[in-house]
Amino acid sequence: xxxxxxxxxxxxxxxxxxxxxxxxxxxxxxxxxxxxxxxxxxxxxxxxxxxxxxxxxxxxxxxxxxxxxxxxxxxxxxxxxxxxxxxxxxxxxxxxxxxxxxxxxxxxxxxxxxxxxxxxxxxxxxxxxxxxxxxxxxxxxxxxxxxxxxxxxxxxxxxxxxxxxxxxxxxxxxxxxxxxxxxxxxxxxxxxxxxxxxxxxxxxxxxxxxxxxxxxxxxxxxxxxxxxxxxxxxxxxxxxxxxxxxxxxxxxxxxxxxxxxxxxxxxxxxxxxxxxxxxxxxxxxxxxxxxxxxxxxxxxxxxxxxxxxxxxxxxxxxxxxxxxxxxxxxxxxxxxxxxxxxxxxxxxx
Amino acid sequence: xxxxxxxxxxxxxxxxxxxxxxxxxxxxxxxxxxxxxxxxxxxxxxxxxxxxxxxxxxxxxxxxxxxxxxxxxxxxxx
Amino acid sequence: xxxxxxxxxxxxxxxxxxxxxxxxxxxxxxxxxxxxxxxxxxxxxxxxxxxxxxxxxxxxxxxxxxxxxxxxxxxxxxxxxxxxxxxxxxxxxxxxxxxxxxxxxxxxxxxxxxxxxxxxxxxxxxxxxxxxxxxxxxxxxxxxxxxxxxxxxxxxxxxxxxxxxxxxxxxxxxxxxxxxxxxxxxxxxxxxxxxxxxxxxxxxxxxxxxxxxxxxxxxxxxxxxxxxxxxxxxxxxxxxxxxxxxxxxxxxxxxxxxxxxxxxxxxxxxxxxxxxxxxxxxxxxxxxxxxxxxxxxxxxxxxxxxxxxxxxxxxxxxxxxxxxxxxxxxxxxxxxxxxxxxxxxxxxxxxxxxxxxxxxxxxxxxxxxxxxxxxxxxxxxxxxx
Numbered sequence: 001x002x003x004x005x006x007x008x009x010x011x012x013x014x015x016x017x018x019x020x021x022x023x024x025x026x027x028x029x030x031x032x033x034x035x036x037x038x039x040x041x042x043x044x045x046x047x048x049x050x051x052x053x054x055x056x057x058x059x060x061x062x063x064x065x066x067x068x069x070x071x072x073x074x075x076x077x078x079x080x081x082x083x084x085x086x087x088x089x090x091x092x093x094x095x096x097x098x099x100x101x102x103x104x105x106x107x108x109x110x111x112x113x114x115x116x117x118x119x120x121x122x123x124x125x126x127x128x129x130x131x132x133x134x135x136x137x138x139x140x141x142x143x144x145x146x147x148x149x150x151x152x153x154x155x156x157x158x159x160x161x162x163x164x165x166x167x168x169x170x171x172x173x174x175x176x177x178x179x180x181x182x183x184x185x186x187x188x189x190x191x192x193x194x195x196x197x198x199x200x201x202x203x204x205x206x207x208x209x210x211x212x213x214x215x216x217x218x219x220x221x222x223x224x225x226x227x228x229x230x231x232x233x234x235x236x237x238x239x240x241x242x243x244x245x246x247x248x249x250x251x252x253x254x255x256x257x258x259x260x261x262x263x264x265x266x267x268x269x270x271x272x273x274x275x276x277x278x279x280x281x282x283x284x285x286x287x288x289x290x291x292x293x294x295x296x297x298x299x300x301x302x303x304x305x306x307x308x309x310x311x312x313x314x315x316x317x318x319x320x321x322x323x324x325x326x327x328x329x330x331x332x333x334x335x336x337x338x339x340x341x342x343x344x345x346x347x348x349x
Numbered sequence: 350x351x352x353x354x355x356x357x358x359x360x361x362x363x364x365x366x367x368x369x370x371x372x373x374x375x376x377x378x379x380x381x382x383x384x385x386x387x388x389x390x391x392x393x394x395x396x397x398x399x400x401x402x403x404x405x406x407x408x409x410x411x412x413x414x415x416x417x418x419x420x421x422x423x424x425x426x427x
Numbered sequence: 428x429x430x431x432x433x434x435x436x437x438x439x440x441x442x443x444x445x446x447x448x449x450x451x452x453x454x455x456x457x458x459x460x461x462x463x464x465x466x467x468x469x470x471x472x473x474x475x476x477x478x479x480x481x482x483x484x485x486x487x488x489x490x491x492x493x494x495x496x497x498x499x500x501x502x503x504x505x506x507x508x509x510x511x512x513x514x515x516x517x518x519x520x521x522x523x524x525x526x527x528x529x530x531x532x533x534x535x536x537x538x539x540x541x542x543x544x545x546x547x548x549x550x551x552x553x554x555x556x557x558x559x560x561x562x563x564x565x566x567x568x569x570x571x572x573x574x575x576x577x578x579x580x581x582x583x584x585x586x587x588x589x590x591x592x593x594x595x596x597x598x599x600x601x602x603x604x605x606x607x608x609x610x611x612x613x614x615x616x617x618x619x620x621x622x623x624x625x626x627x628x629x630x631x632x633x634x635x636x637x638x639x640x641x642x643x644x645x646x647x648x649x650x651x652x653x654x655x656x657x658x659x660x661x662x663x664x665x666x667x668x669x670x671x672x673x674x675x676x677x678x679x680x681x682x683x684x685x686x687x688x689x690x691x692x693x694x695x696x697x698x699x700x701x702x703x704x705x706x707x708x709x710x711x712x713x714x715x716x717x718x719x720x721x722x723x724x725x726x727x728x729x730x731x732x733x734x735x736x737x738x739x740x741x742x743x744x745x746x747x748x749x750x751x752x753x754x755x756x757x758x759x760x761x762x763x764x765x766x767x768x769x770x771x772x773x774x775x776x777x778x779x780x781x782x783x784x785x786x787x788x789x790x791x792x793x794x795x796x797x798x799x800x801x802x803x804x805x806x807x808x809x810x811x812x
Contacts, residue, residue: 037763044766080767149766207402207410207774207801243384248804262808269805276805279410281774283797283807365462366545373546378530384749390530392746394540395467396460396488397518399747399774399801410774410801414541415486417462 005031007330008176009161010168010190012036013043014148014319015308016182017155022323023178024159026331031176032156035167039152042184042315045286047203047239047247048151049216050144050317051088054107055223058295058341063314064111065337066321067142073320074144076158081150082242088143089118089126089215091236091271092135097220101138114141129212129274145216145239148316171305178330180306185287187309191301195347196310199290200253202261206278210244219271222250226313227294231256234264236271246278250313252288288312291347298325298342306330307344353422362418369394369401369413372424380413381427403427430456430482432706433498433508435489435654438466440684440695441514442477447703448512449478456482456506458489458498460800466516467536468692471543490798491810492654496679499810501802510679510706513655513667514699517685519557519645520782522730523744523752524737526623527644535565535645542572549573551640554629556580556620558646558728560691565643567608577637578613582646583728585616591727595720620644621737632733647728649782650686656795672711673702681706688721735787744787745780747773752787761790774801 007023009016012034020030034040050070054060074083092098101117108115116139118126123137156163171179171190183190185198216239225235237250251264261283268275291297291310296318301307308326311318325342328335340346353360355372362371369391372380379388381402391401391414401413404425413424432448434441437459448455457464457477462485464475477483484503491499496511519534521527533541535557542548553574555566558581566576581588592599606614615633620642622630629637655667660675660682662668667682669675675682683698697715704711738744740753750770758764761771761784770784771777771792776799781792798807 037760037766039766040762153767204804204807205772206804209409259812261812262810265804265808269808276803277408278804279774279801280798280804280807281776281801282772283812363545367541370541370545373541383528383743383746387528387743387749388530389528389746391533391541392521392537393519393534393779394537394544395518396800397775397778398521398534398537402774414544415460 004175004177005029005162006176007031007178007180008033008174009180009182010034010171010174011182011184012038012152012156012163013041013182013184014039014152014316015184015311015322016180017152017159018319018323019180019182019308019326020159020161021155022327023330024161026327030159030161031164032161033164033166033168035165038156038163039149042286042288043148043152045201045203045284046148046313046316047237047249048146048148048316049088049239050146051216051314052108052113052140052143053223053314054104055227060107060111061337062296062318062321062342064113065324066318067144069320069324070144070146070317071142077146077151078154080147081154082147083144084242085142085144086240087215088140089217090138090140091123091130091217091219092137093219094135098135100220101136105138108140115139116141127214127217129272131271131273139215143216146316176304178304178306180308180326181301182308184289184309184311184315187289187307191307195292196297197254197290198287199312200251200285200287201249201313202251202264202283202285204248204261204265204280204283206246206248206280208244209246209278212274213238213240213246213272215240217271225250225252232258232260234260234267236267238268238272238275246275248275289315296322296342297344298322299329299339299344301344351418351420353418353420353424355424356426366418367414368403368405368416368418368422368424371418372403372413377426379426428456428503429507430454431508432456432510432512432703433458433496433506434512434514435498436466436514436516436684437461437464437477437483437485438514438516438684438695439469439692440516440699441466441512442475443696443699444512444514444683444703444706445478445481446476447700447709448707449480451707451709452480453707455480456484456508458484458487458500458506460486460488462486467540470540488800488802489654490800490802490807491812492657492799494658497811501806504809505811511681512702512706513680513682513686514684515651515654515686517648517650517689518778520647520649521644521779522646522734522737522786523742523783524620524622525739525742528743528746529623529625531627531640532623532642532644535562535643537645538641538643539565539568542569547572548641550575552577552638553641553643554578554580554637554639556629556631556642556644558582558730559648561645561648563602563605563609563614566612567605569643570608570612576609576612577639578615579609580618580620580631581614581616582619582731582734583616587727588616591723594723619731619734646730646734648685648689650689652686653795653799655680655682655686657797657799671714672705673698674705688718689724690721691724694720730786738787744783745770745773747775747780755784755788761792764790765793776800
């Protein structure tokens, strides 16, 4: 009879795969279970944008740690993972947003992150196809993009994890040293009462237009959309794929089913009128795992059951940092960054 | 008869000719370059395979087999 | 624009449906992405008979279909219809073999369509290959246009084809007529292309190597069921399920012609007439044919499994994304392969590579989403989603 694995991870998305990779790297024998194909959930639906966000200290710490880890991993990733350091260009539409960009720049500087403030002239040199009348921007040079489904498969292969296709209905059925729930938007179903809400997002991808967009472009209002609690919102976000295709986002909806794809594209046209003429090949939706404070839940839930979920729109980015924090707790080692802000208990009344 | 231009070259065709037929008739083998850089051209003739994509009058990714030639049309292959 | 009946596809089935529907004075719209009506088989024909009271919207692509029924088009915005008749026809099945992506290789119907759109084949050496009655029709038409048809390579064995013709003697005059127009053109059965080499040389499975200008190659027909799938109509074995009135499992949506079963012109005309009548409350004529013809035709031209082994490791399977055969081999299902290799993520939306992977690996391609065809972003935003 084979002994139980050291860890069973439920969820073969980017977060589960990263946890498997980290635990295996520490010598653990890991099994991963998923009811679908690997990387088939939000991992497949998202943009794969690797971004440092500074809305609050905890988010900044986790994204900064994680983007650094992605850069270390980059040289090992297969070509098909399409990792490239495209940078993020935060767009300031007016003087007020430009001031916000300056404040962001200071945060990046203080944290040793490569960044550059762009005035109007420099903005259009960087991105000629933006509409006229914008004020400038902030280029976060260390931000990147990766094609997450391939990275997920890579991490699982490196972990030599046994991957089983099965639906788990009760975490207590699983016998292992540690059981990790990394099921993203579905976590609320597996852990009753868990404050994870699915938050729907739309994306569209165009045919190839090489050079039309050079960096990941995000409007400064993106954070309002991501961190807000409104039932639906859109924010301009476009990523040039290495293929030359343009990945256009972003939208957020809770439960509501009102048409939002059109609104999302219209917002994109406002920033880049030339997108109107681009041929859209596919559109799709996915569900982010959203928590009340927009920070993930990483750590012990109870007994030998741990959580690694609730990553909202930062699952791909913070998968690697999440894995480090989780593995540290499971293995009894110091966490790379203070893990308090991500603990599950913070929602206890 | 109508005149179109493909990559700067003049092609004369009968009215009602598709851009795909016009280009093939003029000996154009490469309508577009595939992801790996191979020459591609029309295959299905009915707007499904997407291999006949060319730039027409500045708009990229137009289907040559589904577009009729018009006087003065500018076609660019990629 | 609002109509009593909207017909998607102006080929023989759609035209027959329009004729039947217009008899009642109902308002009818006929939508097609080609510049003229006729679909594939009647492309370029001068004898197309669109009922004068029907509104023909040509060069129009439908990218979304919803309950209501609302069709979102690129050229005419939203078209509403109380009844919807899907007459979306079929496309060719291509199978990969070394060199199949080289310039000079076309579909069989594909080359025919290009010729009808103005391509001259006068004096051109052509080999027609693949499978189905279409090959002979294409070869005869090309010859009539002055092409030198070097030969026809049909993968089905001769015995099966003859047995089919014996079962359907009504088809015999047509077959004989076509054969007469192809005197001197070899019809190699149980034969298929194995390679298309640089310099436009076709190697056939019987060992012959032929220099050509064009290889016209198609291995049968795949029904265009995407609009039906988007609406939620039930499919059986890849074809749209319909009752004796051509109604699908979605009330008010009818389907006719090749999408309900590959059965050629006669079936298309009969089903179109039936749906056009049913959709406008007229009495529906009884079926003159059972499903036997469709089944027997499929059996006669059933594909030899050796055709699924022609690709070499480096042979492209997904043309849009240049995904090779060996890149796909590790995967066990369509969606997994798609996510890991990008196969099916290109502008053809899996229409070419989906059926190929079905044959080579037994995969079933995934669900259909909006847009049904690539459209400009500013057209998509008008689409109400």
